Structure formats: structure tokens, C-alpha cells
Amino acid sequence: MIIHNLETSNSVLNHFVAEIRDVEIQKDPMRFRRNIERIGEILSYELSKALHFTDHKTKTPLGEKRIPLISDELVLCSVLRAGLPLHQGILNYFDKIENAFISAYRHHTSPESFEIKAEYLASPSLENKILILADPMLATGSSLTTVYEILKDLGNMREIHIVAVIAASEGVKQVAKHFPDNTHLWVATVDPELNAQGYIVPGLGDAGDLSFGIKLSH
Ligand code: URA
DSSP: OEEEEGGGSOOTHHHHHHHHHOTTGGGOHHHHHHHHHHHHHHHHHHHHTTSOEEEEEEEETTEEEEEEEEOSOEEEEEEETTTHHHHHHHHTTOTTOEEEEEEOEEEEEETTEEEEEOOOEEOOOOTTOEEEEEOSEESSSHHHHHHHHHHGGGOOOSEEEEEEEEEEHHHHHHHHHHSOTTEEEEEEEEESEEOTTSOEESSOSOHHHHHHOOOOOO
16 A cells, blocks of 8 residues: 655645644534545645546647546545545545445444444445545544445456545554555544544544534444
């Protein structure tokens, strides 16, 4: 797996990441969602540089210009529900992308152990396509690996690009072990630890709750 950790060079991205982590700014869910969306846009721009392009002739009022345009067939799959603002950010940049949605949640068997339940899936064929898999918080890596086990039956993908906002080092290692070699990880920032409940530290808390409100646990 090829890892692209965008925090290795300073950019305006740092401002959006600082805001989503900030306990005071987090009180505004609209700002939280919008910042995740903006991070999705920046990650999309960076990811686009790794795609395949072919020349297209564009006619202007004064002449013609050959412009390389993306030739890959792209499918964006987001993990519900926390992935939705990130999904929107990626959609803002890839106009023709197809869309898939999958649900994955932690079903706690005790306060400190859980299994991933994936119940809903709506996806086009993935045969010969490039899959962009969006999950804002790559914590243990278990949601992404569960999701991959389901999606791999939908066709032979040409490449996989995972888009995450915050990853834990442990989760990155798990995903690298499980996903095929032609996988890229695009991440805004990587944190060192997970707590006993599998939350990223320092992280930001629960991205789904911060975007959409606190849910009942099940
Ligand atoms: N999901 C979240 O929203 N936050 C974490 O820290 C881990 C998983």
C-alpha cells in the first residue's frame, strides 16, 4: 500500500484539521461537516494526480487546446454514516463518479470489544474500475477491512484509493496488511494511539456524532 500523509507538508489543510479537532469549534456541527467536506476536496485534488489521463481536444472561441483529462472509471464508496460529508467533498471534484454506499457500525459485545456489522449495500459493478473508499476515521482498520471483503465480490478493481481524514498508526498497519498492493491511502493526518474503546487519540471524538448528533448505542 502506498501511503500519502498530507501533514508531511504544511498547507491550508492544517487549518481545517485544527478546526475539526478543536472542542470549542466542534460545537458547530455545520462547520464540522463543512470542514470535513473541504478536507475531502483537498484529498481529492491530491488523489487526482495519481489517476490516468488521456489528451482531449478542447475548442475555445479562439482555437484549440489539448488537455489531459481523467480517463478512469471511478466509483466512490462511503461508509455510512460518518462518511457522508467526506463523500460530498469528493463528489464536488469528480463530476462523473459513480456512487456506492455501505453501512458499517461497531456492535459492542462489551465496553471494550466490538464486532463490525455491515448491513446496507448499494453499489454499481466495480469491474475494471477505480474504487475510492471514503471513511473519515481510520481507527482499528476493522470497518475498512470488513467493507473490502464485501466489495471485492463486486468485480476486479483496477486500483483502490482509501480517503481518510484522521488515521491511527495501528489502523494504517492493519489496512496495509489486508488490502492488495495496488491500494493508496490518502490521509490528512496520522495519530499515534487508540484508546481502550478503539477511538483515535488525540483524534477528534466521534465523527458521526459530531456531524449528525449523538446516536443511541446498540
Ligand atoms: N470513529 C470515530 O468517529 N472516531 C474515532 O476515533 C474512531 C472511530
